[in-house]
Amino acid sequence: MPELPEVEAYRRLAERALHRPVDRVQVGDPRFVRGGATPRAVSGLLQGRLLGAVTRIGKLLVFDVMEKGGDSGPARLGLRFGMTGRLLVDGAPGVDALLYSSDRADPAWDRFALHFTDGGALVVRDPRLLGGVHLDPDTAALGPDALSLTPAQLRFALDRSAAPLKARLMDQARIAGVGNLIADEVLWRAGLAPGRAAGSLTPAEQRRLLHHLRRTLGDLLERGGSHTGDLMPERIPGGRCPRDGVELCRDVVGGRTTWWCPAHQR
DNA sequence: ATTGTGGCCTGCCCGC
DNA sequence: TGCGGGCAGGCCACAA
Numbered sequence: 001m002p003e004l005p006e007v008e009a010y011r012r013l014a015e016r017a018l019h020r021p022v023d024r025v026q027v028g029d030p031r032f033v034r035g036g037a038t039p040r041a042v043s044g045l046l047q048g049r050l051l052g053a054v055t056r057i058g059k060l061l062v063f064d065v066m067e068k069g070g071d072s073g074p075a076r077l078g079l080r081f082g083m084t085g086r087l088l089v090d091g092a093p094g095v096d097a098l099l100y101s102s103d104r105a106d107p108a109w110d111r112f113a114l115h116f117t118d119g120g121a122l123v124v125r126d127p128r129l130l131g132g133v134h135l136d137p138d139t140a141a142l143g144p145d146a147l148s149l150t151p152a153q154l155r156f157a158l159d160r161s162a163a164p165l166k167a168r169l170m171d172q173a174r175i176a177g178v179g180n181l182i183a184d185e186v187l188w189r190a191g192l193a194p195g196r197a198a199g200s201l202t203p204a205e206q207r208r209l210l211h212h213l214r215r216t217l218g219d220l221l222e223r224g225g226s227h228t229g230d231l232m233p234e235r236i237p238g239g240r241c242p243r244d245g246v247e248l249c250r251d252v253v254g255g256r257t258t259w260w261c262p263a264h265q266r
Numbered sequence: 267a268t269t270g271t272g273g274c275c276t277g278c279c280c281g282c
Numbered sequence: 283t284g285c286g287g288g289c290a291g292g293c294c295a296c297a298a
Contacts, residue, residue: 001291031275034293059292083291084277100290102277128275130292163269172293180291255271256291 001083001100002059002131003226004146004177004217010079010087010094011056014063017089018054020116021068022046027133032111032124034080034132042077042133046114049073051122057142058176061087078137079112082130083179090120099181099227102127146177147217154210158198165201166194167254178213180256185229186216188241193265194253235259 002010025046027039045065052064052072060080065073081087084101087094102109105125112124112133124131144153157174158165168174169183178186187194190212192205201209220228230242239248241261251258 003292080292082275082293084275085292100277104277126275127277128290130275132293161268167269170292257289 001098001179001181001226002081002085003179003182004059005182005220005224005226006095006098007056007059007061007081007177008147008221009224010081011054011061013087013089013092013094014051014054014061014122016092017114017116017120017122018051019066020118020120021050022048022114023117024115026110026113026115028108028111028113029129031129032126032132035134035137037133037135041135042112045073045075045077045135051077051114057139057145058172059179060137060139060142060176062137062139075136078134079124080131080134081124082126082128082132084128085124085126085131088121088123088125095225099225142172142176143174144176146175146213149175149210149213151207151210154206154213158201158206161198163198164194164253165192165196165198166256166258168198170254170256177217179226180258181226181229181232181235182216182220183256184235184259185220185231186213187265188231188243188261189216191264191266194258194260195251196266231259 025043030039033039033042049065052066055062060078063077065077109125109127110123111126114122158168161168166183169178190209220226234240234248241248244263246261246263248259249262
């Protein structure tokens with residue numbers, strides 16, 4: 001599903017869509033427009049303008065909008081992908097495989113599209129409508145991006161919290177980009193139990209966590225998806241810890257299905 | 267403020 | 283063979 005690695009791949013793909021005049025804006029489903037905006041407002045923002053730059057904060061893509069003359073447009077455009085959203089530019093997908101989504105190319109799932117005057121298009125295909133389009137997305141509501149997280153930022157995100165460690169890792173307001181699969185993978189690699197109180201980590205454990213967060217994100221970016229972790233094949237009933245062979249526990253932590261090893265995650 | 271819960275969305279898979 | 287229930291989780295609203 002789209003966590004940080006997929007959305008980073010989308011960002012790179014989206015660079016192909018920059019500086020190309022928008023001829024027509026297609027909102028396939030009005031429910032896909034979020035945050036109180038309207039399809040008309042989104043169309044009005046993009047029509048006749050072009051995308052200037054694209055940045056990623058966690059799982060959010062933010063596009064600068066420009067006038068054809070090069071001046072800044074009146075607002076920025078945000079794209080979210082939920083767990084089933086796919087980005088395509090000129091028909092090419094940002095990622096090959098998307099766990100829990102469908103690989104079919106049903107045109108009814110094209111929830112949002114920018115058709116360029118050159119004939120190409122940027123398309124968000126999302127069977128389940130869990131993603132969305134935002135006008136002037138509230139980036140201040142997101143914590144620092146997980147990929148460039150510093151030790152001080154991790155400490156700030158965890159210290160003095162009674163919430164489960166995994167819930168804090170997935171709290172986009174504190175650390176942006178970590179979703180369910182990556183949280184399980186990182187905690188498994190770091191040997192930390194998902195239900196531990198976030199504020200209970202020692203400085204050494206925080207260092208270990210940050211080390212494995214960076215390593216994991218690097219690995220998954222390279223492998224091409226949040227579903228390519230070493231724990232992933234065992235996140236099934238009867239699955240066993242790839243490290244020591246013990247049967248994994250399946251719990252709900254932070255409201256999400258959590259697979260973890262009771263032997264080495266403490 | 268912090269933390270937890272339920273709902274939204276719908277394709278897909280399993281069991282009957 | 284068709285049908286129905288359960289499941290998946292990012293995000294948001296809401297409750298205590």
